[in-house]
Amino acid sequence: MTEQRIDLGLSASTPAGGGCGDGCGCGGGSMASAPTDAPATSELRVEGMTCAHCVRAVTEELNALEGVEVVAVDLREGGTSLVRIASTGAVNDDTLAAAIEEAGYTLTR
Numbered sequence: 001m002t003e004q005r006i007d008l009g010l011s012a013s014t015p016a017g018g019g020c021g022d023g024c025g026c027g028g029g030s031m032a033s034a035p036t037d038a039p040a041t042s043e044l045r046v047e048g049m050t051c052a053h054c055v056r057a058v059t060e061e062l063n064a065l066e067g068v069e070v071v072a073v074d075l076r077e078g079g080t081s082l083v084r085i086a087s088t089g090a091v092n093d094d095t096l097a098a099a100i101e102e103a104g105y106t107l108t109r
Helices: 052-063 093-103
Strands: 040-047 068-074 080-087 106-108
Touching: 040 093, 052 068, 052 080, 052 093, 093 106
Parallel strands: none
Antiparallel strands: 040 080, 040 106, 068 080
């Protein structure tokens, strides 16, 4: 197995664990907060998906929704698949359910 490294673009002054470096677990200083333009994320559980075509159908329907930027599907054939969505704002649950249903599958809650 070959090791692959990815440069995350962190400056040399950033402690290895991130944050302020004093071990407090803050992740970025005592007053750190998430950027206001950070995408909202959602995790959906979808039943009925069995193949790559199913993944494409769900992905296309969700990508067509306003604000949806990224859709990632963890297909679990014959089970409940996990669909992760990143959007520029919160997307209404009913809108997500309608898109999943339009693709031919069932959103479980």
